[in-house]
Amino acid sequence: MAEVKPAAKALEDALALLAAGEVVALPTETVYGLAGDATNGEAVARIFEAKGRPRFNPLIAHVSSLAMAEDIAHIDPLSARLAEKFWPGPLTLVLPLRESAGIHPLVTAGLDTIALRMPRGFASGLIERLGRPLAAPSANRSGRVSATTAAAVAEDLGDRIRLVVDGGPTPVGVESTILKVEDGRLRLLRPGGVTAEEIEAAIGVAVERRDNAAIEAPGMMLSHYAPGAAVRLGVSSLQPGEALLAFGPRRAAGWERAVATKNLSGRGDLREAAANLFSFLKDLDRHGAKTIAVEPIPFDGLGEAINDRLKRAAAPRGEHRD
Template structure:
């Protein structure tokens, strides 16, 4: 395949991207969370190419991205709870796992042949424009090699996937910076992945939400134990760095790089993957990244989830 195109996030770029997608191509595009690797969710071939480009295991389902609730209801069965959550949090960084409609028309590769489907309505204007120009659902995991650090800039996408996909639409840096929260509503509410919508906000609407997800049999993305991994080793809750470690700080204090010098979790989430890449480059082969403690509240849950998976033993 020739070099991956970098398209502007303007009407011509969106038109070109939609045409590539209709032809079965793969196009990375910005959402408010991270860049997604889009392919026609109704095409077995396009979806298979997503798994191939990423080196992603086939048992790990994908999220179907659509522009609005009406399009989502053509793919999944919504009850009153799901509609209430959608009304409160869509468009935005929330994915719902719901029973798959028999006539949804999605490739079974999207759902890993499960009876449920993960769906999101992104808020990013470029994602919205592309979904509407394409005119159908896009399967779109994060646009990076499987298990590696997620991309929040077009340069990150090209660093991992240049020459393996047709194009990336450059919409600048992603504002949220961590993937969407995934909420299971195919039974009692369950948190399948913390993310851009704090669980506290969901519990204010639904009541207590249990933890869910199974790394051995995932029913949504982001459940594998080792994920988001840099090349360097990762040491968590490091109050002080050891010799030859790169210090990734949070809040006041000395650090090589700092997610947020003021201790702002929103800023920390937005900078997490970008600074994790920079820390990896500073650490070099055989190095270690020492990460300061981060509160387990609000967006801190999502940040710590990503960091625990980045630090997990790698297969």
């Protein structure tokens, strides 16, 4: 079971676990978050694994300073004004991702944008000491109510993680508001701890809502990155001109003829496979094959999320996938 430790005594333990690629439940002003190093693919995969998250939805990356945010994303003038007014606090901004950001693709679910937030309190100090951003969705099993106390986290996730940092009840109690600036217009992607009225009063720009929008942020995921190549699933043999996304120690017949091959995990480890998924798909896409053939992947554990992602990548182009 997870150790529940007061925030005043938990910093070094939390740092050690995060540096080792583990996950930690920690308090923020909104709800408790399940945090992992946003630059470490296996750490991010552990977040999905612990939550039992059925799909690789994008995650919010948490920073400790505006300088850290600027290293990760391109910040337009209006977003900078929002950050100046509401950071640290319960506001998340969706911004264009820098190529040099170092954020693992599992955090963004393959999108070219990233959701960034600067939290208050223990989380901010932890990120500053770690020197890297933390991916941190709510610390609860997928589909359950977000936790606002350490006891609620321990009850829900105590058998799946090693440390819960107890910072008392969270003061806001709902997730952050998510905004995106687009051509000088301000779009609300998810309501949360900062109201649209507060934002409009502070910035002097109307907050727009859009129904049935394509996915752009955590909590909205309807579709994911799809490669330019077609994707063929569950293959037992390769066809001429295909690239191969492999899994495990055994190869599909004719694999030697593949335009290019990437193995998600030679030892058949689903956590390793999850960490490699987005980057390997993109890498194979660069080789110019018309089709990426994918070997069968088990559906247990993280395999469910991996197969869900691959099914979406294989869907006919132009579909709005749910």
